[in-house]
Amino acid sequence: MPVAGLAADPMLELFHAAPSYYSMVARLALAEAGVGYTSRLLDIHLAKQQLSGAYRQLNPAMTVPTLRGPELLLTSSDAILAFAAAQAGESWADAEPQQQAAIQAAVDGHYGIAIETLTFSKLLASRPWLRPVILQMLRSTVQRLERQGDPAALVKAAQNRQRLQTFVGAPATHTLPAMRTQVTAYLAGLPPVPPGAWLFGPRISRADVVLAVLCARLSLAGELALLQRADLGDWWRRTQQRPAFAAAELWTRFRRRAFIAAVLKARHTPITV
Numbered sequence: 001m002p003v004a005g006l007a008a009d010p011m012l013e014l015f016h017a018a019p020s021y022y023s024m025v026a027r028l029a030l031a032e033a034g035v036g037y038t039s040r041l042l043d044i045h046l047a048k049q050q051l052s053g054a055y056r057q058l059n060p061a062m063t064v065p066t067l068r069g070p071e072l073l074l075t076s077s078d079a080i081l082a083f084a085a086a087q088a089g090e091s092w093a094d095a096e097p098q099q100q101a102a103i104q105a106a107v108d109g110h111y112g113i114a115i116e117t118l119t120f121s122k123l124l125a126s127r128p129w130l131r132p133v134i135l136q137m138l139r140s141t142v143q144r145l146e147r148q149g150d151p152a153a154l155v156k157a158a159q160n161r162q163r164l165q166t167f168v169g170a171p172a173t174h175t176l177p178a179m180r181t182q183v184t185a186y187l188a189g190l191p192p193v194p195p196g197a198w199l200f201g202p203r204i205s206r207a208d209v210v211l212a213v214l215c216a217r218l219s220l221a222g223e224l225a226l227l228q229r230a231d232l233g234d235w236w237r238r239t240q241q242r243p244a245f246a247a248a249e250l251w252t253r254f255r256r257r258a259f260i261a262a263v264l265k266a267r268h269t270p271i272t273v
């Protein structure tokens with residue numbers, strides 16, 4: 001996935017998945033910071049390449065994204081976001097000492113939202129027939145991890161059992177209102193955005209990056225109505241016009257063809273340690 005206008009950097013590899021929320025945070029952060037990278041697509045849904053032995057050596061949490069470069073290994077989206085902010089320097093509001101605490105609070109608040117629960121509860125509430133498919137996928141992941149049997153795999157198996165519990169334990173129609181409340185509270189707590197500005201002034205920040213990905217996910221889930229504030233609505237309209245938004249390929253709707261293409265491409269991704 002080349003970054004428009006940026007040369008792919010062979011020394012910096014981004015392991016990511018096309019539809020993955022936290023991969024989108026990494027892609028947008030790097031695109032906004034003007035950092036080129038070589039794309040290494042993984043299939044985390046069907047082939048589950050994140051559980052492979054080679055990838056586990058790169059990222060023991062077995063999640064995407066991972067950014068690898070010379071003397072650099074970042075294994076979570078928030079670390080990649082901080083790296084991008086450092087690369088962007090003065091062009092992001094994060095460089096402003098007086099803004100740092102407020103930006104950090106907005107970023108932390110975002111990471112407190114249970115994005116996966118929001119996405120899946122909406123999916124299951126609107127398409128209940130998907131339930132057995134998702135449950136079967138989770139069960140087979142748990143079994144695969146339990147067969148691997150080492151401590152990290154067992155921790156991950158427990159996480160997936162917890163996911164099973166979340167999806168089976170309470171009907172999606174009950175979970176979804178709680179998730180809406182969580183997102184609404186987060187959005188209400190963001191600072192007012194003057195026309196033409198970004199969350200923390202005339203320059204973008206890490207908070208704008210995560211909010212853009214959150215809005216993209218709300219759009220994909222058919223939950224954009226939660227974005228009730230007019231200033232944030234205007235911010236979202238302008239955000240989608242930024243070149244980095246297109247370059248980062250944020251999914252605002254499910255892209256079936258892109259999903260299949262990414263799964264096929266991921267088969268050829270070299271995962272070398």
Ligand SMILES: N[C@@H](CCC(=O)N[C@@H](CS)C(=O)NCC(=O)O)C(=O)O
Pocket residue numbers: 020021022023044050062063064065075076077078
């Ligand atoms: N805290 C991590 C979370 C990453 C994460 O959960 N990624 C998801 C995709 S959006 C993933 O890799 N899921 C696959 C799995 O857990 O097996 C980050 O910010 O990067």
